[in-house]
Amino acid sequence: MRRLFSGRFWALALKELRQIRRDRRLTMSLVVPPVLQVLLFGFALDSEVRDLRMGVVDESRTPESRELISVLTQNPTFRLTGSYATSALLGQALARGRLEVGVVIPRDYAKDRLRGRAVTVQVLLNAANANTAQTAQGYVESAVAFLNKGGTDAGAGGVRATPVELRGAFLYNPGLVNAWFIVTGVFGTLIILNGSLVSAATMIREKERGTVEQLLMTPASSLEVIAAKIIPLFVLLMGMVGLVLTLARVVFHVPFRGSLLLVVVACGFCVLTGIGIGTFLSTVSRSANQTQLIGFFVNPPLAMLSGALTPIEAMPHWVQPVTLLNPITHFASVARAVLVKGAGVDVVWPQLLALAVLATGLVAVSAWRFRSQLS
Numbered sequence: 001m002r003r004l005f006s007g008r009f010w011a012l013a014l015k016e017l018r019q020i021r022r023d024r025r026l027t028m029s030l031v032v033p034p035v036l037q038v039l040l041f042g043f044a045l046d047s048e049v050r051d052l053r054m055g056v057v058d059e060s061r062t063p064e065s066r067e068l069i070s071v072l073t074q075n076p077t078f079r080l081t082g083s084y085a086t087s088a089l090l091g092q093a094l095a096r097g098r099l100e101v102g103v104v105i106p107r108d109y110a111k112d113r114l115r116g117r118a119v120t121v122q123v124l125l126n127a128a129n130a131n132t133a134q135t136a137q138g139y140v141e142s143a144v145a146f147l148n149k150g151g152t153d154a155g156a157g158g159v160r161a162t163p164v165e166l167r168g169a170f171l172y173n174p175g176l177v178n179a180w181f182i183v184t185g186v187f188g189t190l191i192i193l194n195g196s197l198v199s200a201a202t203m204i205r206e207k208e209r210g211t212v213e214q215l216l217m218t219p220a221s222s223l224e225v226i227a228a229k230i231i232p233l234f235v236l237l238m239g240m241v242g243l244v245l246t247l248a249r250v251v252f253h254v255p256f257r258g259s260l261l262l263v264v265v266a267c268g269f270c271v272l273t274g275i276g277i278g279t280f281l282s283t284v285s286r287s288a289n290q291t292q293l294i295g296f297f298v299n300p301p302l303a304m305l306s307g308a309l310t311p312i313e314a315m316p317h318w319v320q321p322v323t324l325l326n327p328i329t330h331f332a333s334v335a336r337a338v339l340v341k342g343a344g345v346d347v348v349w350p351q352l353l354a355l356a357v358l359a360t361g362l363v364a365v366s367a368w369r370f371r372s373q374l375s
Contacts, residue, residue, distance in 0.1 A: 008224055012229075016202070019202075031240070051077075051079050052078050052079065052101055053078075053081040054078045055082055055084055055093050056080065056084070057084050057086065060108070062109065068105060071146060078136075087122075090104065090124065100132055100136060101124070102123070103123055105121055119165060121144070121165070122167050122168075122169070123167070123168045126171055128172045177253070179252045180252065181336070185308030185335075186308060187244060189303045191271055191331070192274045192302060195274020196295065196298075198233060198278065200291045200295065201288065203229070203278065204287065207287075208288065223371070226370055229279075230279075230367075233275055234268075237271045241264070256339055257338075258342045262338050266331050266334040267331075269356055269359040273327045273355070277362060279369075280362065280369060281294050281295055281298065307328075307329050307332060325358075327358045330351040331355060333351045334355070
């Protein structure tokens with residue numbers, strides 16, 4: 001570390017900062033695109049979902065309660081993921097993001113319906129995605145209306161049973177602010193895409209101007225050269241992260257219910273991932289045009305197959321496992337869980353670990369490729 005951060009390193013790092021400062025287009029790309037993207041996506045985009053994961057607490061355990069569950073899950077909107085013994089376990093599954101909808105059927109559900117008493121079924125909706133919560137509520141109400149219309153008790157002489165009433169609760173986002181879902185999803189996309197574009201632009205410029213060969217004439221080692229290129233980019237992109245976080249809080253009033261440090265750590269991993277992608281693209285390209293062309297086949301799929309803008313459950317089943325290799329997917333899960341739900345590291349550590357592994361792997365591979373070119 002002492003040798004790495006020697007005087008040569010700081011000279012190279014200052015050279016990179018001066019070079020970035022002289023390039024007005026690059027400087028503007030760190031400010032204008034993130035501001036426009038987060039504003040436009042936050043206001044304009046919307047999402048539609050299917051195949052929502054539903055959990056049930058059936059305290060009644062009667063044919064009537066099973067009929068209600070069947071009515072709720074007979075359409076493709078809901079997928080029965082599991083049954084839970086208590087409402088507390090159901091709430092934990094909702095908090096960890098394993099469910100979008102929870103249904104609690106009371107113990108006296110069947111008896112109260114047959115005796116003409118009021119029957120209330122509790123529906124818990126994960127409203128971190130406001131559009132998903134509204135869609136789920138509408139389908140649940142439609143299913144229960146169908147049950148109320150056709151429900152009779154044959155054993156009681158055909159007497160119509162008491163209609164079922166719903167008591168819905170929107171968790172984490174009671175105001176159903178859809179921008180919270182969009183902004184926290186676009187955030188990760190913004191970091192990865194801008195990080196890859198900026199790092200690729202700075203690296204490919206060295207090739208086009210022939211300054212890579214000049215670096216070989218300096219006494220700096222290849223490790224010092226690589227670190228001097230990555231660290232200034234990391235600092236500048238983290239400044240962009242601070243700007244976007246401020247916009248999310250001030251303009252869209254996204255709640256910061258959890259630890260901001262967790263979100264910043266996840267942002268740091270995302271920035272490194274974007275730098276790794278951009279550096280790798282620059283090592284397999286010979287010009288800026290080639291870099292942009294190759295990036296077209298990398299960045300749009302990362303954005304579309306991330307679950308940041310449209311839920312993963314709405315994607316084809318064969319595509320969903322691919323999203324596990326997408327860093328934007330893991331970052332969106334962390335941002336929504338920490339900012340909107342107030343989750344801690346005990347909940348989001350798998351996503352943080354995945355981000356750390358992806359960032360380390362991409363930076364290591366891209367640095368190895370760049371170092372081999374210096375050699």
